[in-house]
Amino acid sequence: MKYLWAPWRIQYFKGPPRKDCIFCSLPREGRDREHRIVYQGQRMFAILNTFPYNSGHLMVVPRRHVADLGVLEDAEILEWIHLTTAAMEAIREAYGSEGFNVGANFGRAAGAGITDHLHLHVVPRWVGDTNFIPVLGEDKVLPEDLSVTHDRIAAALRTVLARRTPAGGSTAGRANADRSEE
Template structure:
């Protein structure tokens, strides 16, 4: 059996049962002096992940407390993506990673640790690193054939992006 030592996650494990604020993101922003907040913009902010997958792991968080991407307005969406772009550039300059993971987990069943407040992860990656993506291995369980999935998604997108057509 292989062991991977992750001492930075010890505080997460030892405080798992402790009372938590109503929302860690709203609380961090409200404090104003939160050391993990890297940047605050008009509609969103960048905060370091307290329990990172890799050095430089940040999250882009809308100021408004919403759980779903569909709940954001166009200005919030634009700013979140602009901050994601800025985070990629900054992390590239600081850490020189070989790549990045950018993503959101919407809902607990999708893997969201903080499902009640939408956030986008920006994780720098290096060739040969061992991180969260490695747990997926070489096997995926797909209950629906890809052509069926594609057709269903196309139909939903057409309804959203071309209403009344």
């Protein structure tokens, strides 16, 4: 690896800054499509980045307001990985992405926009995409309207998750046994 690269060091949400924690409040407002929330699980949810690096750029976020990885419970970690891999699969199926950057910034010094509520970025990549999409530009040209992205990712994610067992469930293997490979 030649250099450390962080495509997620960008603004999250439009409009004036909110005083409440958006990762706590947005999932409870019952306006998932408006807030670009593509999935709500028991312990985790997935929300599109408002200023995506690429179409499909989303964040997988714990419901609990926690800042440190170390305080996550096993069930949360399990669901986090489960939802993150499902999101990657969904993005790959919906957009044909060729790779992913998955990562998090801890603390302002590391570039985090929201420092007190954990969130993991999932950024789809295509070979050569850095040639024409600015990483840190303010006036980014979005490749696709976010409501379109929301609907595509949400549908693909539902399909992927339907093929799997419920996150954190105790029925591991049963749904997989029923899974039919096409």
